[in-house]
Amino acid sequence: MVFFTWVLNFQGALASNRKRSGSKRCNPHFNHKNKTLHSNSLVFQRFKKLRFSSMDQSPEKASSSLNDTVSRLSRYPDSKLHVPKEVQAPVKHLKFGLSIPNPNPNPNHDFLSKKLSNAKKEAFGSFKYINKDKEVVTVEEDDEDSGSWLMADAFDKLSLNHSDNDSKAYNKLLKSAERRTNKLKDSGPQVKVVTHELFVPLTKDELAEVSHAFSAENKKKILVSHENSSIDIQGEILQCLKPGSWLNDEVINLYLELLKERENREPKKFLKCHFFNTFFYKKLVSSEGGCNYKAVKRWTSQRKLGYCLFDCDKIFVPIHKDIHWCLAVINKKDRKFQYLDSLRGRDGKVLNALANYFVEEVRDKSRQDIDISSWERDHVEDLPAQKNGFDCGMFMLKYIDFYSRGLSLSFGQEHMRYFRSRTAKEILRLRAD
DSSP states (O other): OHHHHHHHHHHHHHHHHHHHHHHHHHOTTOOTTSOOGGGGSHHHHHHSOOOOOOTTSOHHHHHHHHHHHHHHHTTSOOOOOOOOOOOOOOOOOOGGGOOOOOSSOOHHHHHHHHHHHHHHHHHHHGGGGOOTTOOOBOOOTTSTTOOOBOOHHHHHHHHHOOOHHHHHHHHHHHHHHHHHHHHHGGGSSSOBOOOGGGGOOOOHHHHHHHHHHTSGGGTTSEEEEETTTTEEEEHHHHGGGSTTOOOOHHHHHHHHHHHHHHHHHOTTTSOOEEEOOTTHHHHHBOTTSOBOGGGGGGGGOHHHHSSOGGGOSEEEEEEEETTEEEEEEEETTTTEEEEEOTTOOOOHHHHHHHHHHHHHHHHHHHSOOOOOTTOEEEEOOSSOOOOSSSOHHHHHHHHHHHHHTTBOOOOOGGGHHHHHHHHHHHHHTTBOO
16 A cells, blocks of 8 residues: 555656646746756756857847956966077088189189189279269379279260360370380380370261261161171171170171281381181181191182281281180291280180191291291280270280281270270271262
8 A cells, every 4th residue: 555655656746747847848938047946056057068159148148258258368378479490501601702613613614704703893993093073083103004094984075076174184095005105115125105196086077977887777787898808897786896895706807807908008007917817716726626727728828818928927816715805926026926815814725726827837838847946935914904894805906906016005994995986987987888
């Protein structure tokens, strides 16, 4: 009986719990605030599930929850971003701005690069002789160059007119050349004093003619045709004589033709010379660097030249080395093989090749054997040197010009702009109508 009563009470409790549970889930008017006391206990609060959404919360409760979150975060210090340290790789520090040497250097390229670098440094250093007003400043007598420096604009003015100031500038240029002549008198016999005709400034009309020839409208126009050499000079070819440009083969070869014609007109005024063109040495020297006489044997027949090469006092041979012009001279008059480089370089192979050529030439043309064992191999060092990277061709032409007159090399870098304009004018005298 007791057991039966206990079972009935248990079933009634279950039914009661189902009603109470169903009312909470299904009754929309159920109030969550009316909870039993145990729901507010610490144990219940600790184990109740967290809510992951605030959609069921009121705006006021959501705002207070956000404020609580901010207040809790404010208790902790601000986090700092970790900045990785910069990796310091080993670096080779070089002194004086030098570069790391090339493991496979080209001797000729390195030599020319070094010479060109030195020339640029000297060129920039030369501006200490020029003031801001572009006036001519006389250098003291004991200066190693023994010359005065002239700005390009001042020299243009010298060529345009003949005012008192320009005459003074012209006289200073001339005195500069004369001082160098006096300095070189002790270095060799029969050194002639430089003549004024080598430095006569261009007139206004002559300078205007040169400027017009350099203009863009004459770029494709043939300005000069030389019949004997079959050389045509267009405006774009002549523009190599503008300051800052490298001289080309056509202008150099035509100028050498004009030097020979000058000698023929006034044989007593000039030495008897022969001027090879810029292609001779390339033809003479084989790929191995030897002397290929058969390749140039017919270049100098007496029937073709009108004279015997062996009778010349000096034989001039232009040498082109990729980006640089040099000069070699077979100087029969002084019994020398000479090499002139405006960057003061040296090349014994060139002199040996010309020595072998000259022996073969004399044997072939005159049936004689010449003894050159006593001839000097001379790398001329006391010569005007260029101070930029583009005037080597002009220096070479003036070496030939002065030597063919029997003169010392009495000029310098300060004359190059004038020599360019003068050379252009001499070529334009052959202008075709």
